[in-house]
Each structure stands twice: as C-alpha cells, then as structure tokens.
Amino acid sequence: MTVIALDVGGTQIKTGVLAPDGTLTHGERWFTRAERGPDAVIETVLACATELTRRHAPAAVGIAVPGLVDEAAGTSVFAANLGWRDVPVRAWLAEELGLPVAFGHDVRAGGLAEARRGAGRGCRSFLFVPVGTGVAAAVVLDGRPLLGGRGFAGELGHLVVRPGGEPCPCGNRGCVETLASASAIARRYRRATGGEEVDAEEVRRRAEAGDRAASAVWSEAVEALADGLAATVNLFDPERIVIGGGLARAGEPYFGPLRAALAERLTFREAPPVVPAELGHQAGCLGAALLAQDLRTGPAPR
Numbered sequence: 536m537t538v539i540a541l542d543v544g545g546t547q548i549k550t551g552v553l554a555p556d557g558t559l560t561h562g563e564r565w566f567t568r569a570e571r572g573p574d575a576v577i578e579t580v581l582a583c584a585t586e587l588t589r590r591h592a593p594a595a596v597g598i599a600v601p602g603l604v605d606e607a608a609g610t611s612v613f614a615a616n617l618g619w620r621d622v623p624v625r626a627w628l629a630e631e632l633g634l635p636v637a638f639g640h641d642v643r644a645g646g647l648a649e650a651r652r653g654a655g656r657g658c659r660s661f662l663f664v665p666v667g668t669g670v671a672a673a674v675v676l677d678g679r680p681l682l683g684g685r686g687f688a689g690e691l692g693h694l695v696v697r698p699g700g701e702p703c704p705c706g707n708r709g710c711v712e713t714l715a716s717a718s719a720i721a722r723r724y725r726r727a728t729g730g731e732e733v734d735a736e737e738v739r740r741r742a743e744a745g746d747r748a749a750s751a752v753w754s755e756a757v758e759a760l761a762d763g764l765a766a767t768v769n770l771f772d773p774e775r776i777v778i779g780g781g782l783a784r785a786g787e788p789y790f791g792p793l794r795a796a797l798a799e800r801l802t803f804r805e806a807p808p809v810v811p812a813e814l815g816h817q818a819g820c821l822g823a824a825l826l827a828q829d830l831r832t833g834p835a836p837r
C-alpha cells in the first residue's frame with residue numbers, strides 16, 4: 536500500500552511517498568514560515584497533507600514533528616520552532632483527510648528509519664544522535680525508539696555536562712547542546728575570536744589548519760558530546776552509536792576524536808562502535824512513512 540509522509544521542521548516541511556515496494560520518493564518541500572504564528576503553520580500542514588492525498592490516494596499518512604511530543608495522545612505538547620503548544624495534530628489531520636494518521640517525534644522517527652533501513656540495521660539496541668542546530672537522541676531498544684513516561688525520552692542534548700556553564704534555551708546551564716551543537720561551535724568560536732560568524736564546518740577547517748581558538752572550540756564540542764554519550768552508554772548499553780545531522784558529515788576529523796574521548800570515559804567497559812548515519816535528511820520522512828505503514832500492517836518483523 537502507498538503511504539504519504541510529512542516531516543515538519545522549523546524551516547521546511549519535507550514530504551515523501553512510500554510505495555508498496557518500499558521505495559520512498561521525495562516530494563516537494565513546503566516552507567513552514569513559523570513567523571506567521573501557530574495557526575497558520577497548522578493550516579499549511581493541513582494544506583500540504585491534503586494536496587499529497589489528492590495526488591497519491593494513500594492508505595495512511597505519517598507525520599513527524601519536533602519538540603515535546605505525546606505520541607500516545609497524538610499531540611504536539613510543545614514545539615518552540617513551530618510555535619505549537621498542545622496541538623492535537625493527529626486528530627486534526629485524521630478529520631481533515633479521513634485517513635488513518637500515524638504521529639511521531641522527528642528524531643524517534645529518524646531512529647526508526649535508521650533501525651530498519653540505515654546504520655542501525657542488525658542491531659537490537661542503538662543510539663541515534665543527530666547533531667545539528669541542536670543535539671537530540673533516539674534510544675532504540677529492541678528495534679523500537681523508547682518513548683518514556685510522557686514521550687519525552689532521548690533529550691541527550693540537555694544532559695548537564697558542565698554544571699554552572701553557559702545558559703541553555705531549556706532554562707538550565709551547561710547542557711551538552713551548549714557546547715556540542717553546530718550552532719554552539721559557531722557561536723563559541725565567534726565569541727573566542729571576536730571575529731565574523733563562520734559555520735561549524737569552517738571552524739573544523741580552521742582547526743585542521745592550526746587555528747588554536749578553532750581547535751579549542753572543536754575539542755570542547757567533541758568532549759561535551761562524549762560526556763553525554765558516556766552517560767547514555769552506561770544507562771542503556773547500546774550495541775552501536777549512530778551519529779547523524781550536519782556534524783556527522785565532517786567524517787574522521789569528528790569521529791576519530793569522538794571515539795577516543797568516549798573510550799577514555801568508559802573506564803570499565805569497551806565503547807560501542809560510533810558510526811555515521813546512512814539516511815541523512817531522509818530519515819525523519821522515511822520514519823514517518825514507516826509509522827504510517829505499520830498502522831496497516833503492524834511493525835515489520837526483525
């Protein structure tokens with residue numbers, strides 16, 4: 536059966552169509568334009584889903600959204616970059632489209648996709664950790680992303696690794712995200728040098744070229760992430776750690792030091808392999824599509 540999927544982000548809504556043979560075709564992207572306010576974003580999501588439904592006559596719809604998500608209730612509890620609070624996304628979409636709707640968290644949907652079709656294949660348990668503007672995680676146990684008591688599991692980016700450190704938008708201080716995200720790397724480098732704003736990739740290039748401020752910021756980012764990963768490994772003992780998001784594209788200059796820093800922190804055990812994600816930007820959309828397919832068929836056997 537054919538299903539359609541939407542991966543709603545702060546900037547864009549990615550869309551896809553999953554054919555009965557398992558092929559995902561990417562559809563057009565719609566702009567979220569969150570500055571118009573929460574109701575306008577909901578209208579855009581409904582319009583996008585309606586258009587996809589008209590074109591593809593799907594049997595079900597999958598949607599993944601960021602932020603705090605109550606998957607059981609089908610509600611976006613809080614999504615700062617969409618302006619949403621307690622939005623009953625699943626019920627509204629189902630009513631608008633007259634179709635079954637699967638609703639999930641973007642990172643957990645990405646983790647599900649990596650579990651079935653990406654770098655988590657063959658693992659019963661692994662961590663999927665996208666490192667981009669923020670840092671998040673899906674803790675995949677027995678092939679399924681852990682939801683937690685209220686659907687909030689996986690906030691690796693908000694583990695405090697530098698008590699009393701830099702303030703984090705979450706209200707705490709010294710979270711992993713304040714050092715390890717791509718935006719933190721850019722911000723901290725600019726602060727250290729007083730110069731122009733450059734992105735994390737450029738900071739890495741400058742570090743490799745011998746820029747001391749860039750090296751320091753890059754190392755601090757790697758160490759903060761390793762602190763968060765070590766804590767998570769000690770709790771869940773994953774077989775593998777799959778790193779996604781923009782920073783994973785840096786390759787060995789990122790993965791080499793990260794593996795070393797993790798091994799150093801896991802004093803009484805071997806570190807699990809740390810590998811790059813395989814699905815890139817597709818992961819969330821594919822995950823949402825797989826959730827929709829599962830509505831009709833049940834989860835694929837492992």
Ligand SMILES: [Zn+2]
Nearest residue numbers: 693703705710
């Ligand atoms: Zn935080």
